[in-house]
Amino acid sequence: MKTTSHMVEKEIDDRAVLVSLVTQKQKRNEAIAEYSLQELVKLAETAGVQVLETMTQNKETKDSKWFIGKGKVDELKAMLEELGGNTAIFDQELSGAQVRNLEAALDVKIIDRTQLILDIFAQRAKTREGIIQVELAQLSYLLPRLSGQGKNLSRLGGGIGTRGPGESKLETDRRHIRGRIDELKAQLEEVVRHRTLHRERRKKTGVFQVALVGYTNAGKSTLLKQLTQADVYIENQLFATLDPTSRTMELPSGKEIVLTDTVGFIQNLPHDLVASFRATLEEANEADLILHVVDSSTDMRNEQMRVVGEVLQELGAHQKEQLTIFNKIDACSQEEREMLTTEGEFLKISAFDQADLERLRIAIQEKLMGESKEFRIPANKGDVISLMYRIGDVLETDVDGEDMIFKVRVNKDDYVKVAYQLVAYDQQAKQGQQVDSEGEIY
Numbered sequence: 547m548k549t550t551s552h553m554v555e556k557e558i559d560d561r562a563v564l565v566s567l568v569t570q571k572q573k574r575n576e577a578i579a580e581y582s583l584q585e586l587v588k589l590a591e592t593a594g595v596q597v598l599e600t601m602t603q604n605k606e607t608k609d610s611k612w613f614i615g616k617g618k619v620d621e622l623k624a625m626l627e628e629l630g631g632n633t634a635i636f637d638q639e640l641s642g643a644q645v646r647n648l649e650a651a652l653d654v655k656i657i658d659r660t661q662l663i664l665d666i667f668a669q670r671a672k673t674r675e676g677i678i679q680v681e682l683a684q685l686s687y688l689l690p691r692l693s694g695q696g697k698n699l700s701r702l703g704g705g706i707g708t709r710g711p712g713e714s715k716l717e718t719d720r721r722h723i724r725g726r727i728d729e730l731k732a733q734l735e736e737v738v739r740h741r742t743l744h745r746e747r748r749k750k751t752g753v754f755q756v757a758l759v760g761y762t763n764a765g766k767s768t769l770l771k772q773l774t775q776a777d778v779y780i781e782n783q784l785f786a787t788l789d790p791t792s793r794t795m796e797l798p799s800g801k802e803i804v805l806t807d808t809v810g811f812i813q814n815l816p817h818d819l820v821a822s823f824r825a826t827l828e829e830a831n832e833a834d835l836i837l838h839v840v841d842s843s844t845d846m847r848n849e850q851m852r853v854v855g856e857v858l859q860e861l862g863a864h865q866k867e868q869l870t871i872f873n874k875i876d877a878c879s880q881e882e883r884e885m886l887t888t889e890g891e892f893l894k895i896s897a898f899d900q901a902d903l904e905r906l907r908i909a910i911q912e913k914l915m916g917e918s919k920e921f922r923i924p925a926n927k928g929d930v931i932s933l934m935y936r937i938g939d940v941l942e943t944d945v946d947g948e949d950m951i952f953k954v955r956v957n958k959d960d961y962v963k964v965a966y967q968l969v970a971y972d973q974q975a976k977q978g979q980q981v982d983s984e985g986e987i988y
Contacts, residue, residue: 642691760839762810843877
């Protein structure tokens with residue numbers, strides 16, 4: 547009887563040439579275009595790719611068929627053959643037709659920036675939520691491009707562009723993939739429901755929530771570890787943190803808050819990824835305070851801050867209370883430190899300087915708790931006295947006859963809800979009047 551052997555090819559290392567197209571519009575800011583290509587190198591290395599060479603083309607507009615010019619395609623083919631490359635990675639997003647045309651011409655795997663970022667996320671996802679979000683983003687990205695994925699899907703060796711959902715899923719028809727997308731969305735909705743319940747429970751306990759946001763590799767995880775002694779993964783690479791981590795932190799007053807580290811942002815963060823990770827990024831939207839962590843040692847910090855601002859705006863979190871943290875000042879010269887400014891409040895710190903960390907704790911406390919107020923409350927009003935401890939941080943208490951005097955650093959939002967009642971009781975105690983349940987003096 548004739549038997550057929552099925553050979554499974556072992557994973558082949560990706561050896562890539564990186565390609566960037568700078569159009570006339572982008573040429574107005576060549577520094578950003580150059581930085582984007584440098585960032586692509588870091589992304590490729592993070593994904594485990596061996597970067598052989600980079601190539602840039604200046605062109606009026608992108609070519610609808612090849613993305614880059616036909617002459618540049620020939621030049622790229624010769625470079626790949628000479629260097630022994632098996633992958634071409636483009637710094638911009640490609641259409642399915644462009645991928646198909648480039649594959650046919652170059653006979654290598656074609657990956658664009660979006661797919662590379664999605665692949666890194668697929669490698670890093672550990673929690674059920676993270677895995678669902680990555681698969682949803684990958685399938686949403688691939689669905690309109692199925693006709694252009696022939697060579698990628700046929701390469702059983704794996705590597706970048708094939709992790710996450712897996713080749714067997716990607717080779718199924720559009721109807722099957724749409725069904726899988728609907729299934730993942732339903733699973734994600736359940737995750738969102740649980741996360742919302744946890745948030746509501748935290749709010750009921752009166753615990754403040756602070757979110758660390760910022761560009762990838764700005765030092766958010768290091769800051770979380772230094773402030774909370776959290777056991778979190780820290781590495782000098784892009785997207786070291788994917789799944790959000792929440793830890794309890796104690797303020798100088800002794801009050802505890804919840805500090806959450808979130809996934810880092812990046813230039814041209816794939817829209818499908820932002821949509822899929824909305825549940826995770828909602829931590830920023832629900833926070834009482836956002837700490838925008840900035841890598842002050844990079845020349846591109848202003849561009850990085852702009853990118854973070856745009857993503858926060860897309861999430862609807864741009865009007866939240868914010869404090870900008872210029873991190874890594876130990877890597878800056880004195881002149882560079884003096885140039886670090888921005889609109890709104892900011893601090894310049896090193897995450898490894900204990901004095902800086904204490905200044906940050908005090909700043910967080912002042913942002914959350916606001917100014918201190920003094921109230922005189924009748925000692926027999928136990929319900930009102932307990933309210934004092936719910937609206938903020940009780941700094942001092944004293945007894946004066948039948949009254950208790952409280953000095954409280956109040957939270958603005960909580961205080962507004964009960965201010966009428968506390969002010970009325972304060973007047974009652976001072977003037978010997980009575981107050982009804984609605985806070986009305988009679």
